[in-house]
Amino acid sequence: MTKPTVHDIAKHAGVSLATVDRVLNARPGVRQNTIAKVQKAVTQLGYVRDTYAANLSRRRQYRFVFVLPEGPSQFATTIKSAVREAAVSHIVDRVSLTTLEVPAHDPHAIVRLLQNLNTQKPDGVAIMAQETPQIRDAIARLKQDGTAVVALVSDLPNTSRDNFIGIDNIAAGRTAALLMGRFLSSQGEILIVTNSMRSRDSLERRLGFDNVIASEFSGLTALPSVESFDDHRRTANIIEDVVASRPNLVGVYSMGFGTGPLLDILRQSGRLRDLTVLAHELTPTTRQALLRNEIAAVIMQDVGHLVRSSMRILRAICDDQPIFEAQERIRIEVVLRENMPDA
Amino acid sequence: MTKPTVHDIAKHAGVSLATVDRVLNARPGVRQNTIAKVQKAVTQLGYVRDTYAANLSRRRQYRFVFVLPEGPSQFATTIKSAVREAAVSHIVDRVSLTTLEVPAHDPHAIVRLLQNLNTQKPDGVAIMAQETPQIRDAIARLKQDGTAVVALVSDLPNTSRDNFIGIDNIAAGRTAALLMGRFLSSQGEILIVTNSMRSRDSLERRLGFDNVIASEFSGLTALPSVESFDDHRRTANIIEDVVASRPNLVGVYSMGFGTGPLLDILRQSGRLRDLTVLAHELTPTTRQALLRNEIAAVIMQDVGHLVRSSMRILRAICDDQPIFEAQERIRIEVVLRENMPDA
DNA sequence: CAATTTTTGAGGAACGTACCTCAAAAAACA
DNA sequence: TGTTTTTTGAGGTACGTTCCTCAAAAATTG
Numbered sequence: 001m002t003k004p005t006v007h008d009i010a011k012h013a014g015v016s017l018a019t020v021d022r023v024l025n026a027r028p029g030v031r032q033n034t035i036a037k038v039q040k041a042v043t044q045l046g047y048v049r050d051t052y053a054a055n056l057s058r059r060r061q062y063r064f065v066f067v068l069p070e071g072p073s074q075f076a077t078t079i080k081s082a083v084r085e086a087a088v089s090h091i092v093d094r095v096s097l098t099t100l101e102v103p104a105h106d107p108h109a110i111v112r113l114l115q116n117l118n119t120q121k122p123d124g125v126a127i128m129a130q131e132t133p134q135i136r137d138a139i140a141r142l143k144q145d146g147t148a149v150v151a152l153v154s155d156l157p158n159t160s161r162d163n164f165i166g167i168d169n170i171a172a173g174r175t176a177a178l179l180m181g182r183f184l185s186s187q188g189e190i191l192i193v194t195n196s197m198r199s200r201d202s203l204e205r206r207l208g209f210d211n212v213i214a215s216e217f218s219g220l221t222a223l224p225s226v227e228s229f230d231d232h233r234r235t236a237n238i239i240e241d242v243v244a245s246r247p248n249l250v251g252v253y254s255m256g257f258g259t260g261p262l263l264d265i266l267r268q269s270g271r272l273r274d275l276t277v278l279a280h281e282l283t284p285t286t287r288q289a290l291l292r293n294e295i296a297a298v299i300m301q302d303v304g305h306l307v308r309s310s311m312r313i314l315r316a317i318c319d320d321q322p323i324f325e326a327q328e329r330i331r332i333e334v335v336l337r338e339n340m341p342d343a
Numbered sequence: 344m345t346k347p348t349v350h351d352i353a354k355h356a357g358v359s360l361a362t363v364d365r366v367l368n369a370r371p372g373v374r375q376n377t378i379a380k381v382q383k384a385v386t387q388l389g390y391v392r393d394t395y396a397a398n399l400s401r402r403r404q405y406r407f408v409f410v411l412p413e414g415p416s417q418f419a420t421t422i423k424s425a426v427r428e429a430a431v432s433h434i435v436d437r438v439s440l441t442t443l444e445v446p447a448h449d450p451h452a453i454v455r456l457l458q459n460l461n462t463q464k465p466d467g468v469a470i471m472a473q474e475t476p477q478i479r480d481a482i483a484r485l486k487q488d489g490t491a492v493v494a495l496v497s498d499l500p501n502t503s504r505d506n507f508i509g510i511d512n513i514a515a516g517r518t519a520a521l522l523m524g525r526f527l528s529s530q531g532e533i534l535i536v537t538n539s540m541r542s543r544d545s546l547e548r549r550l551g552f553d554n555v556i557a558s559e560f561s562g563l564t565a566l567p568s569v570e571s572f573d574d575h576r577r578t579a580n581i582i583e584d585v586v587a588s589r590p591n592l593v594g595v596y597s598m599g600f601g602t603g604p605l606l607d608i609l610r611q612s613g614r615l616r617d618l619t620v621l622a623h624e625l626t627p628t629t630r631q632a633l634l635r636n637e638i639a640a641v642i643m644q645d646v647g648h649l650v651r652s653s654m655r656i657l658r659a660i661c662d663d664q665p666i667f668e669a670q671e672r673i674r675i676e677v678v679l680r681e682n683m684p685d686a
Numbered sequence: 687c688a689a690t691t692t693t694t695g696a697g698g699a700a701c702g703t704a705c706c707t708c709a710a711a712a713a714a715c716a
Numbered sequence: 717t718g719t720t721t722t723t724t725g726a727g728g729t730a731c732g733t734t735c736c737t738c739a740a741a742a743a744t745t746g
Contacts, residue, residue, distance in 0.1 A: 003702095005701090005702055005703085006702070006703065006704095007702085015724075015725085016724065016725045016726070017725085017726085017727095018705095018706095018724070018725060018726075018727090019723085019724060019725075021703080021704065021705075022723095022724090024703090024704095025704075025705085027705090029722070029723060029724085030723070030724085031713090031722085031723065031724090034723080034724080048433065049702090049703075050399075050701095050702055050703070051703095052395035052396075052398075052399065052436065052702090052703095053395075053399050053701075053702035053703045053704090053731090054702075054703050054704070055395075055703090055731090056393075056395065056396050056399065056701095056702080056703075056704095056730095056731045056732065056733090057702075057703040057704045057705085057730070057731050058703080058704055058705080058730095058731080059704095059730090059731060085669070089667055090391065091667055091670060093395065171681055171682060172682070174681040174682075175679055175681040175682040177681075178679050178680060178681045179679065182525075182526050182639065183525050183526070185528045185529075186528075208681075212681065296525065299682075302674070304669050304670065308670065324432055324434055326428070326647050327434060327647065327651065329684060331645070331676065331682070331684060332681075332682035333674065333676060333677075333682075334676075334677035334678075334679065334682060335677075336518055336521050336522065336677065337521060338514055338517040338518040338520075338521045338551075338555065338675075339514060339515070339517075339518040339642075339674070339675035339676075339677065341672060341674060348731090348732055348733085349732070349733070349734095350732085358694075358695085359694065359695045359696070360695085360696085360697095361694070361695060361696075361697090361735095361736095362693085362694060362695075364733080364734070364735080365693095365694090367733095367734095368734075368735090370735090372692070372693060372694085373693070373694085374692085374693065374694090374743090377693080377694080392732090392733080393731095393732055393733070394733095395732090395733095396701090396731075396732035396733045396734090397732075397733050397734070398701090398733090399700095399701045399702065399703095399731095399732080399733070399734095400700070400701050400732075400733040400734040400735085401701080401733080401734055401735080402700090402701060402734095
């Protein structure tokens with residue numbers, strides 16, 4: 001009734017421990033026939049390798065690197081601190097974590113950095129970046145060197161990344177639209193703001209949002225996206241214009257970073273109280289705004305979960321073990337003032 | 344730079360391995376002085392015990408028992424299957440799980456069962472039950488025998504349970520009210536249905552709900568709770584009465600189990616489409632209803648997380664190790680048609 | 687001071703796995 | 717057939733910890 005060990009399968013298969021070991025670790029010099037015998041014993045006894053004992057024996061250390069956008073974005077900061085937290089508390093066993101920050105909009109810098117990474121051969125890399133041809137190449141090279149690669153937050157679907165860890169942004173946009181539509185019984189226009197529509201996340205969110213608004217809330221009109229490009233002054237002007245010229249504005253959807261400045265502008269316009277505002281990601285700013293009823297809801301992904309998931313998935317890829325999907329699925333969370341997780 | 348081991352602290356403290364071991368495992372026969380020396384070395388080197396190696400050495404096996412209400416409740420069924428799933432996939436290491444089902448409303452049966460448990464001395468028990476004096480006693484006895492005890496889903500605050508794993512139900516009620524208020528711009532009455540107000544969860548949810556409705560949505564009136572007591576016929580009559588006699592009914596809040604029958608009744612009354620319905624827990628029924636736009640939103644807790652958390656927390660208690668709160672906090676999740684996790 | 691008790695050290699075996707070496711057995715070749 | 721090559725077995729050491737024994741050293745007692 002106790003869990004079978006390598007000794008048990010050796011006995012059961014009628015071979016020596018050394019042979020079992022050779023088969024289990026795919027070492028050469030074993031006849032097909034014997035391999036089959038061992039594998040049969042493994043399945044018959046339901047043997048599962050004790051990875052902790054194995055890692056103990058081979059002194060395994062997983063070296064993982066998180067590549068994150070540098071700069072003052074509150075969301076990225078949250079991720080960085082989650083990585084730090086994961087690094088000190090040893091929730092995930094035998095991993096050493098490094099964080100590297102790269103200029104968000106300089107694909108060459110990212111590539112250079114990934115090249116450097118290549119030389120130190122980490123076991124796994126989690127990358128949060130926009131997809132460009134250069135990045136595709138760099139990831140391909142990492143993979144060739146046997147490094148596990150996962151895309152974080154933003155998927156890199158046309159690369160050889162092993163996995164994507166984040167939410168379905170089309171569904172997130174649809175969720176925002178559904179909330180917006182249900183909160184606003186009246187007719188009117190919706191302002192949509194993001195940092196840049198060149199980012200895949202914003203595109204997908206917009207897609208999902210429009211889809212639901214168009215098909216279910218005919219009274220509402222989603223205005224063209226306003227892109228801030230991190231330029232507050234310029235953005236302020238545009239938004240002030242929109243607010244002034246559109247008396248029928250009833251909602252605002254902030255799809256990307258920069259909800260703080262946006263709220264400032266709206267506050268100054270004096271219209272904030274009459275608008276239903278939805279934003280992404282729970283940050284100190286959006287948290288405050290929720291508490292003040294300035295934002296109706298925030299759509300978020302649990303950043304701690306994101307990071308822990310990355311680590312577990314990277315490790316699973318390294319050991320090529322199965323991923324426990326149910327545990328790793330990142331949820332699209334809807335946060336209202338009353339179900340806000342504490343900081 | 345590599346992680347210190349017992350050997351390192353032995354060397355650093357100038358004592359033998361045996362002494363270090365005695366100190367670390369609180370075995371007797373060591374002078375205060377030497378204990379201090381070892382502890383100093385531990386903190387200086389930042390030693391953390393490798394629990395996997397330790398468990399390997401002492402062949403530790405954690406035997407945990409889940410005590411769950413028997414019967415056809417969809418929510419309890421979901422938990423049971425989550426436990427089963429956790430038991431087969433060895434996400435949490437070295438634990439063997441057993442599930443015991445007890446009649447939900449027979450405190451004596453639960454107590455008898457817990458007594459029996461006592462004799463086999465499991466390492467930890469997770470209990471989902473209502474608090475009664477008998478249960479208080481039974482839990483006290485378990486604790487006395489050194490068993491770790493956590494309350495699942497429903498807290499047992501006046502017992503000696505080590506921990507509660509579930510959501511804050513007052514906050515859940517408040518969240519429901521906030522959603523209801525925002526979805527309903529009109530005035531009207533809200534029907535509130537639950538299985539039994541004797542359950543602490545329902546009481547707390549109602550409390551939170553009323554609180555927010557009263558203070559923020561003066562146009563809305565929450566009607567007295569209708570208790571179904573698992574008696575569909577009787578409940579159908581009451582609800583039909585309410586629906587017929589209250590033309591101003593605009594919303595329904597299903598606080599506990601039995602959303603399926605409730606929806607049937609409302610469907611038959613022909614009023615379902617005009618009502619904003621909120622319910623708890625994502626089950627096949629509520630999932631269907633969300634897809635059909637019959638339910639506006641579901642408030643849920645991630646059952647898989649609940650179970651995995653229980654296991655991790657029970658283990659942490661057994662080893663008296665710290666609990667990583669950020670990972671274990673159960674979220675109050677708001678699920679709309681568009682952000683529904685797949686089954 | 688010796689006798690007793692307490693504390694400490696040295697060493698080994700074990701947990702389940704990995705990985706190494708060397709020799710023996712079996713299979714394939716000539 | 718003998719020779720070469722491939723496959724297998726036996727045994728050991730290690731990982732970091734626990735837990736055991738036995739003897740030696742130190743502290744405490746009379």
